[in-house]
Amino acid sequence: MNLYAYCLSSPVNSVDADGRRCGGHTLCMPGGNNGPDISLGGKCSLCTLACTVLHEKVHVMLEDQCCRKFQAAFQGMDGPTGLAAFKKYTAWRVANQDLWECQAYAADLACATAMRGAGAGGPGACLCPDLDEYIWESAAKVALHCTLALMKNEVPCPF
Numbered sequence: 001m002n003l004y005a006y007c008l009s010s011p012v013n014s015v016d017a018d019g020r021r022c023g024g025h026t027l028c029m030p031g032g033n034n035g036p037d038i039s040l041g042g043k044c045s046l047c048t049l050a051c052t053v054l055h056e057k058v059h060v061m062l063e064d065q066c067c068r069k070f071q072a073a074f075q076g077m078d079g080p081t082g083l084a085a086f087k088k089y090t091a092w093r094v095a096n097q098d099l100w101e102c103q104a105y106a107a108d109l110a111c112a113t114a115m116r117g118a119g120a121g122g123p124g125a126c127l128c129p130d131l132d133e134y135i136w137e138s139a140a141k142v143a144l145h146c147t148l149a150l151m152k153n154e155v156p157c158p159f
Contacts, residue, residue, distance in 0.1 A: 030086055031074070058103055098148040
């Protein structure tokens with residue numbers, strides 16, 4: 001694992017000027033056929049981009065098979081039938097959200113903590129003044145989603 005990937009392998013030249021993390025989304029497009037896609041938004045800092053991408057890759061891993069089944073089922077459906085399939089897929093995602101966010105934020109937290117360890121006082125460490133805030137936010141989301149996930153069982157794919 002490249003611990004300097006978060007600063008584009010250039011820890012001397014890359015500085016997180018505004019310290020703001022970006023947001024990501026994993027989308028399953030009904031008309032597609034290649035599984036979930038990752039979309040990034042917001043201000044992606046060099047320090048936190050790799051962890052945000054990792055977070056979304058966890059979602060892709062968890063949703064891929066059902067997304068592909070949904071996409072295959074959706075092909076050729078008319079309006080009402082397609083809408084019903086879309087609602088079924090969306091309900092499945094919502095039902096599993098806390099279980100998946102628990103895993104995704106745990107990966108996010110581990111990634112950011114590893115970055116903090118790699119940059120702690122070492123020569124040429126990537127400067128990221130708000131990495132501690134990022135770690136704190138990720139830890140809070142792990143606590144929230146993992147606590148809620150304890151009360152749930154994973155809902156199987158409806159397709």
